[in-house]
Amino acid sequence: MTRDIGLGRMGRRQFLATSGAAAGASVLGLGMRARGDEGSPEGPFKLGLQSYSLRGLVKDGKPSFAEALEATKELGVHYWEAFPAHVPIEGPERGGSPVKAAMDRAKVTLSGYGVVALGTDFAANRRYFEFAKRMGIEYLSADPDPKAMDGIDRLIEAFDVAVGIHNHGPGHRYSSIESIQKVIEGHHPKMGCCIDTGHFLRSKIDPVEAALAFAGRIHGVHLKDVKDAKTFTILGKGDLRLVELLKVLAKQKYHYCLAIEYEENPEKPMDDIKACLAAARHAIAEVAKA
Numbered sequence: 001m002t003r004d005i006g007l008g009r010m011g012r013r014q015f016l017a018t019s020g021a022a023a024g025a026s027v028l029g030l031g032m033r034a035r036g037d038e039g040s041p042e043g044p045f046k047l048g049l050q051s052y053s054l055r056g057l058v059k060d061g062k063p064s065f066a067e068a069l070e071a072t073k074e075l076g077v078h079y080w081e082a083f084p085a086h087v088p089i090e091g092p093e094r095g096g097s098p099v100k101a102a103m104d105r106a107k108v109t110l111s112g113y114g115v116v117a118l119g120t121d122f123a124a125n126r127r128y129f130e131f132a133k134r135m136g137i138e139y140l141s142a143d144p145d146p147k148a149m150d151g152i153d154r155l156i157e158a159f160d161v162a163v164g165i166h167n168h169g170p171g172h173r174y175s176s177i178e179s180i181q182k183v184i185e186g187h188h189p190k191m192g193c194c195i196d197t198g199h200f201l202r203s204k205i206d207p208v209e210a211a212l213a214f215a216g217r218i219h220g221v222h223l224k225d226v227k228d229a230k231t232f233t234i235l236g237k238g239d240l241r242l243v244e245l246l247k248v249l250a251k252q253k254y255h256y257c258l259a260i261e262y263e264e265n266p267e268k269p270m271d272d273i274k275a276c277l278a279a280a281r282h283a284i285a286e287v288a289k290a
Contacts, residue, residue, distance in 0.1 A: 008024070021106055031154070042258075042281070042284060045250075045256050046078075046111060046176050046258060047280055048259050049072060049259055050077065052083035052261060054067070054086075055085065055266055056265075056269060065086045065087060065102075069103065069108060070106075073107075073110055077108070079258075080111065080259050081111060081220060082112070084114070087110070096135075110135055110139070112138060112141060113128075115142060115143055115194075115264045116142050117142070117145075118142050118143070118144040122148075123192075126155060130138060130159070133159045138162060140163050141222075142194070143174065144165060146183050150187075156188045156191060163190065164194025164218070167180060167194075177209065177213050192216075193214040194220030195211060195222070196221075196224070197221070197223055197226075198261070201225070201229060201239055201240060203229075204229050208244045212228035219258055221259060223235065223242075224274075227239060234275045234276055235260065235279040235280060236276075242283040260273065
């Protein structure tokens with residue numbers, strides 16, 4: 001049994017009964033008209049990319065920020081959770097004014113960043129938060145050391161940057177709902193979960209259940225699909241209950257990047273990513289009509 005972080009004294013059964021009865025009346029109330037986005041194919045969501053999806057676009061043997069950004073423009077996407085190889089925090093190509101200027105010209109907002117390892121070195125962790133504040137990043141998707149949580153609390157409070165623990169696949173320390181709930185319990189409310197739908201599916205966990213369990217503490221979503229708990233596939237071709245997930249996120253007024261992350265075919269990802277975007281927009285339209 002999981003503990004429902006953010007649901008107070010209301011148990012899961014009561015919450016599900018209440019939300020199910022209210023779904024038809026309330027989900028659309030968070031949709032396009034209520035959020036001022038009528039006519040947008042993204043409805044109430046900041047539909048974007050985890051730029052890792054574009055890691056195969058390389059220059060000089062390394063993932064190219066410029067080529068990934070140009071591809072993002074071609075896709076008509078306006079939000080990123082940035083893969084650190086695209087926007088390093090240190091070194092000659094580190095994120096800063098030129099990166100922000102290029103993203104502004106491309107009309108792409110850097111909403112999130114990760115996945116980053118946060119260890120027990122407080123000063124090293126602080127550099128990620130300083131970078132996030134400088135770049136206007138709202139959240140870090142992270143793999144934190146459980147021993148580092150008190151220090152991360154202090155950094156969240158100081159910089160007002162959320163942290164979403166990224167669930168990895170089977171066998172990882174953060175593969176389950178319970179493992180993440182245990183480590184965030186009693187910590188800052190901006191410490192929560194970055195829900196990777198594909199890895200939850202690989203762990204045989206319904207991402208809809210994860211979204212309910214982490215209500216109010218979802219800081220990042222990696223939107224991808226998996227078939228039979230083992231095969232990554234184009235969004236809508238696997239076992240993800242996409243419309244149901246989006247209804248839960250809309251009801252919770254999820255406001256960070258809804259980041260499509262497509263891991264297959266890295267050298268030629270564009271057609272597949274376009275198909276994922278089309279599936280996401282179709283599902284968003286279904287939520288708006290519910």
